[in-house]
Amino acid sequence: MTLLPTHREGPSRAGVRELADEELMGLVREGEMAAFEVIYDRHSRVAFSLAYRICGTRSSAEDVVQEAFLALWRSGARYDRTRGSVRTWVLGIVHNRAIDALRRNVVHDRRRASDDGIAERLEAPERTDAEVAQRDEAREIRVALQALPEEQSRVIELAYYGGFTHTEIAEMLNAPVGTIKGRMRLGLEKLRGALEGSGMVTAR
Amino acid sequence: MSGHPEHTARSDDAAAYVLGALDGAEAAEFGAHVRSCPICAAEVARLSSAVAVLPLAVTQLSAPTSLRRRVLKEAASDARDGQRTRMRALRSWPRFAQAGLSGAFALAAGILIGALLLAAGRGPSTVIRATVASAAAWHATAEPVAELERYGNRGQLIVTRLPAAPAGKVYELWIERDGVAHATNVLFEPTSSGAAAVDVPGDLNGASAVLVTAERVGGAKVPTMAPLIDAPLAA
Numbered sequence: 137m138t139l140l141p142t143h144r145e146g147p148s149r150a151g152v153r154e155l156a157d158e159e160l161m162g163l164v165r166e167g168e169m170a171a172f173e174v175i176y177d178r179h180s181r182v183a184f185s186l187a188y189r190i191c192g193t194r195s196s197a198e199d200v201v202q203e204a205f206l207a208l209w210r211s212g213a214r215y216d217r218t219r220g221s222v223r224t225w226v227l228g229i230v231h232n233r234a235i236d237a238l239r240r241n242v243v244h245d246r247r248r249a250s251d252d253g254i255a256e257r258l259e260a261p262e263r264t265d266a267e268v269a270q271r272d273e274a275r276e277i278r279v280a281l282q283a284l285p286e287e288q289s290r291v292i293e294l295a296y297y298g299g300f301t302h303t304e305i306a307e308m309l310n311a312p313v314g315t316i317k318g319r320m321r322l323g324l325e326k327l328r329g330a331l332e333g334s335g336m337v338t339a340r
Numbered sequence: 341m342s343g344h345p346e347h348t349a350r351s352d353d354a355a356a357y358v359l360g361a362l363d364g365a366e367a368a369e370f371g372a373h374v375r376s377c378p379i380c381a382a383e384v385a386r387l388s389s390a391v392a393v394l395p396l397a398v399t400q401l402s403a404p405t406s407l408r409r410r411v412l413k414e415a416a417s418d419a420r421d422g423q424r425t426r427m428r429a430l431r432s433w434p435r436f437a438q439a440g441l442s443g444a445f446a447l448a449a450g451i452l453i454g455a456l457l458l459a460a461g462r463g464p465s466t467v468i469r470a471t472v473a474s475a476a477a478w479h480a481t482a483e484p485v486a487e488l489e490r491y492g493n494r495g496q497l498i499v500t501r502l503p504a505a506p507a508g509k510v511y512e513l514w515i516e517r518d519g520v521a522h523a524t525n526v527l528f529e530p531t532s533s534g535a536a537a538v539d540v541p542g543d544l545n546g547a548s549a550v551l552v553t554a555e556r557v558g559g560a561k562v563p564t565m566a567p568l569i570d571a572p573l574a575a
Contacts, residue, residue: 185399188398189398198407202414203539206418230395274400281397297394324359328386
């Protein structure tokens, strides 16, 4: 079912769904709604999941995802494929906006409180091959994260998902700032090493 | 590498930087360093690839169907608004001359107003090329390029080649109405490559310009300097 008419004549809906993200972004730049819709469908799940993980409430996560995708629609011309995949770009926007929301204290008090256990109720069943692949990928990354020494995974999680600065984390954990930054580096290095073979991170 | 003696000591900073864990002033300082140090830039790129997988590790949830409907409806509405938008007559720029700006802070001569119409299908949202302070004001070799994309009563400021704010400062966004700059409480820093895309909060109807200054970390209630970026809106 088509929710909305496409803005102008363009590739057929089925044809658009066959295109790679980078090709779709070319169409998004030209105002092709069908291309935007496909980008949304491909990445909204992980975007919402990330926003929910950071914000801790469904309403805030929805606001963040809405803002992020509309920013993508309005500034698609800024996507530069030489700097990474569309997914990385989208998730970067989502992350920044979710952390901004946290720091504005909009959701500060409720973060990490999964409101009414909604995370469990929302957990998505995999319907497509792509979603199954995404689930497997997520599992592999979680395993790699869990394999890190706890002191390293903790500082990474507090910084990335919690939006805390290294000085805040140092105070929280009662450790020197230099130690915290060192743990961050060691953790990221190990994560890279663990995932390099899977092709999820680039070997540089 | 002998040309970049700092790099051996800054890998830990690179890790905190890519995780977004440096505070505003530190991030600005390190961002500026990265732009001039290829070794730290390579380190940032290397560690960024590990950070890029972190969003994928969270429990995967279904995004609500109502959210999809809302996002697509809003995007379609943008496109329709854009079609109705017409190039506006933009005001001239005597304000900065009146402010007595000169020397390093003199604004680049002339307003470069490009009411560019985005490609046909996207709809002609208005893109306003902002005036920016001269390169010397930014302590940079090249002037930043700033554009305000306006969609009906909303807008987004897009800046490229923006140097990191001076130590201890961040960039702050203002909306000018009736000659008075009103705080938006939006503070921002460019990415390591100097890019920034900043949504202008609130309604732009009746506003005369969107401005950017560099203010102390935490922001200011009133601008403490002449605008570094000035995107004039329709009169």
